[in-house]
Amino acid sequence: MAGKIRVGIWGLGRAGNGMHIHELGLYPDMFEIVAGCDWDPARREAAAKKLPGRPVYEKGEELLKDPNVELVSVATRSPDHVKHAIQAVEAGKMVMVEKPMACRIEDALELQKVADANPGRVFVRHNRRFEAAFSHIREIIRSGKLGHIFEIKLCRHNYQWRADWQTILDCGGGQLLNWGPHLVDHALQFLECPVKELWSDLAIVASRGDAEDHVKIVFKGENGRVVDVEISGGASLGDPVYAVRGSRGTLMSWDEKRLKLKYLAPGYPECDTPASPGNPPLEGGFGGQVSPVWVEDDLGVAPSNGDQPEKIWKYLYKAIRCGEPYPITMAEAVEVVRVIDRVKKTPIRDVR
Known part of the structure; x- marks a missing residue:
């Protein structure tokens, strides 16, 4: 065809x-x-x-x-x-x-x-699976320069007195069903393993309806990695959109256009000074005789695969016309709904 x-x-x-x-x-x-x-x-x-x-x-x-x-x-x-x-x-x-x-x-x-x-x-x-920043950050994680990734935080923040059907529970409204599918999908991809533990909190802060406009979900994977997701329509000052913390460095992005990294120089040995029960010196640092050598990068977002959210249509075409695998499986999409359905059982706090 x-x-x-x-x-x-x-x-x-x-x-x-x-x-x-x-x-x-x-x-x-x-x-x-x-x-x-x-x-x-x-x-x-x-x-x-x-x-x-x-x-x-x-x-x-x-x-x-x-x-x-x-x-x-x-x-x-x-x-x-x-x-x-x-x-x-x-x-x-x-x-x-x-x-x-x-x-x-x-x-x-x-x-x-x-x-x-x-x-x-x-x-x-799930078009945001192909966000440029998301794809680029996954490439950096796979490169190993940040070391063992132990925590990732994903945020989408604004402050909005929203009052349309997306704020009404009976209409399928709320941030959990609006931005939630995107960031839950991101979280499950970043986790790279089945979910072992999950904690959540829902609140209404600024929305005019009865559906949550503030969502907090903390995932812990079977590999020990933590992914912290926060979506809020009630945050007047936002946190970084991405914060990735590893054993050798950290990545942060405030605007999805630039990525800031600070990581130990490749090949530079970590401190091997053993811990001591004795007192620390009266002056100076606490980390032994070796000071870290850092590399700091400020990168424009540019994944090697050229991903953008609208590229999902190109993947769809290739799946239908060329028989290539569609990159979002039905099982993955169902798992996103499974997490959201679980979080929906959390009582909503009205803090207005």
């Missing part, structure tokens, strides 16, 4: 209209948007201006009956993702499911069964 993949976008809000249309337009030799669909007249009108000459349907059934649609990009409200994805598969379409893949683990497992029964037809859009 060759040629462009013909896409119908189901859901034309901030994801479908604001992201999918733009991103697909970056790969005109691979994809063609042939239709759209949304129940909201204003959103249909806005999408029609971007998709002149192409049908923009009101009902999903109309989109699924369109024989020109080969792949349905599901970007409807979060609680509808699984239902709409399954409907699309049953209509003979391939599916790209926006995050969160599902709001509950039961629904994720149901979609996994459908995917297993229809191999090569269901894909999950």
Whole structure:
């Protein structure tokens, strides 16, 4: 099978209209948007201006009956993702499911069964797996220059009096289902092993709804590594987006554009002075006679594979048209939902 993949976008809000249309337009030799669909007249009108000459349907059934649609990009409200994805598969379409893949683990497992029964037809859009900074940092970790990685902290902070459906629990709102899938996926990738322990806290700080806008999750892997995730819509001053700490050095990034590293010079021996029960000297340091020799780097983010979030569509094309493995497995996507479902059981503290 060759040629462009013909896409119908189901859901034309901030994801479908604001992201999918733009991103697909970056790969005109691979994809063609042939239709759209949304129940909201204003959103249909806005999408029609971007998709002149192409049908923009009101009902999903109309989109699924369109024989020109080969792949349905599901970007409807979060609680509808699984239902709409399954409907699309049953209509003979391939599916790209926006995050969160599902709001509950039961629904994720149901979609996994459908995917297993229809191999090569269901894909999950965890696009931030391909963030440039995330990819570059993983390369640096693999290089070994930071030594044994024992702790990683991931943060996304702002302060916002948000008041749309994404702040209402019954609508599938909250940071856990909004930014959560991205950073939980990052955390599981950084952990590089099964989760041994997990602690979480949820709070409402600035949001106008009843869903959490502050999320704290601390993972501990079977390898002993700790990954600390913090997502907050109630933090007026933010922490570094990435902080990676290893036995030979540290990496930090405040803006995902530059990476700052401080690590022991390669080949420089670590201090081998044995610990002593005696008193330390009255003056000077505490680390013996050898002082560390540090290397400090200030790097622009530039992963060797050229990853960017929108590149997920290129990987999708290669999976469908070239038979290459899609880099986000259904099992990985289900595990993200499993963690989120577990954290959702944490009581929400209202600190407003």
